Amino acid sequence: MNQVLHRKFPKITPEGLEDLSKRIGVKIEKTVEPWCYEATRDNIRHYAHGIGDDNPLWCDPEYARGTQYGDVIALPSFLFATSRIISGYVGGLPGVHAMWSGADWTWHKPVARNTEVRTEAYLKDLVEHDTRFAGRAIQQTYHVDFYDAKSGDMLAEADSWCFRTDRDQARESGTKYTEARAREPRVYTQEELDSFYKHYEAEEIRGATPRHWEDVTEGEALPTMVKGPMTVTGFIAYAQGWGGLYIRANKLAWQLQQKHPGAGIKNRFGIPDCPERVHWDEEFALEVGAPGAYDYGPERCSWLTHQVTNWMGDDGFLAQSKCQVRRHNPEGDVILINGTVTRKFEEGGRHLVEIDQRAENQDGELSAIGSAVVALPSRKG
Structure with missing residues (x-):
């Protein structure tokens, strides 16, 4: 493993927090x-495909023509790709690390093919916490409304939050991943892999068969x-569909760094590079206190909704979903x-079920908790 550089990063300051707090409740204009x-x-x-979902209701127009929708529709979590704010693009506290940590979604309508999405957003709250990962952390919550740009109908609304943490403190004093960082990389046997792959073989998409209440x-x-x-390939596959927050190339990367200097953190070649590389750059992930290169938070939320949409079938409607991320999923985890x-x-003429969800890694460590209303x-009738 490469030796980790011990550079110093910007910190959370009273002045930075005071400035950020002035934005609470103010609509974000641009x-x-x-x-x-x-x-x-x-x-x-x-x-x-970025989350490993091959449901034909999203992916196969010929199949979808035979459903009540008459064409493919967007999977519920697709809306993450239509707003950088809901996905973790936070304002204020430049250079202070942001970890996307959860979302609370309510959907009002299916998103039909070719719908143009318009969003409105504002900073909802700032709450201070004492965490095992980095000690003092600021929970920064945004609210986003999603509209059909042509009809004006509200499609969905959601709160999402990031934890802003001091990178240096997370690396030097954080206790959550002390043991994980000391472990040797996990190497699986074929028998172990096959025990996981059996779930892929058995995965059922309910599809056209109604699941009646x-x-x-x-x-x-x-x-x-x-x-x-x-x-890392899987993390990049998600970024291809979702878009990432700071992934830019050449002139566009330079323009972003000129506007937001804190978004250009020098790599081992002395070149400013995006903070998002914690998801594929093992050395940088260790620098910020993580156990290694790890998955995306919205990706994890999308996995939970994937389980539910597989189960409910074409005639079900995912009305609500909540997800709380509890730890990183580093490369090698299942x-x-x-x-x-x-x-x-x-309720309201609808027949509803509530589902509790729990995601754990191969060692039984809690990765995320969630719930859904369908x-x-x-x-x-």
Whole structure:
């Protein structure tokens, strides 16, 4: 492993926090442009494939023509690609590390093919925490509304949050990953890999077969979903569909760094490079206190919704989803997602089920927790 450089990074200061707090509740008038403006066939498919989702309702127009929608629609988590704010592009505290840590989504309508998405956003809250990862941290929460740009209809709304942490303190004093950083890299046997791959072989997309509300029971388990083993290739595959926050090349990278100097952190060649490289640059990930190059937070949230959309079928509608990221998933980890139906209820004329989700790595360490509310078709019509 390369020797980690011990440079000093900008810190959280009272002045920086005071300046940032003045933005609470103020509509953000101008943000960096999103990766996707429209839910085109290709944009939808690229996002779906970025999380390993091959549901034909998102990916196969010929199949989708036979559904109630008459064409492909966007998977719910695709909206991450239409707003940099919801995905973790934070303002204030320049140069202070931001870790995307969770989201709370509500969807109002399916996103049809070729919908142009317009967003409105504002800083919702700042809360100070004492964390195992880096000691003092600031939870920075944004609210984003998503609209059909042509009709004006609200498609969805969401809160998402990042934890702003002092990189130096995380590396030098953080205790959460002390043991993980000391471990030798995990090398899997073929037998171990096959034990995970069996979940891929058994993965079921409910599709056109309706899952009726009356046929669901409280306590019912969803099929376990596997993601991984984690590779840098997989992290980049997600970035291809999602767009990343700071990934720019050549002149565009230079322009970003001129506007936001804190976004250009020098690499081992002395070249300013983006902070997002913690997801593929092992050396830099260790510098900021992480256990190694690791997955994206919105990616993890999208995995949880993937489990639910597979289970609910074409006639279900994902109304709400919550996800809290609890640790990094470094290269080499495998994630197993389990879900359980915890409640059945009727509300506003809809037949709903609530699902609790828990994601753990191969060693049983908690990776994320989440929940979902799904509207299912009823035999009553």
